[in-house]
Amino acid sequence: MHAMTRQWQKRRISNLDYLEFLNMAAGRSYADITQYPVVPWVLADYTSRTLDLSDASVYRDLSKPVGALNAARLRQVKE
Secondary structure (H helix, E strand, O other): OOHHHHHHHOOOOOHHHHHHHHHHHOOOOOOOHHHOOOOOOOEOOOOOOOOOOOOHHHEOOOOOOHHHOOHHHHHHHHO
16 A cells, blocks of 8 residues: 555545645646546535535435436437
């Protein structure tokens, strides 16, 4: 296990710091728009004034790609 992964698991570095490390390790760069770093889209609720992070409904279904989150998006991607 990589030292950065251990640091992240022990909450010594932030999620953003860990994602930046993973992107750098994968060869992604802010200097090249085709290899721009990836930050996962995890929220599904963008309308509530407050979020209960223990409520699973505020998170998107990570078992599906973004293009298949709802029927309309899936149809559009298939077309």
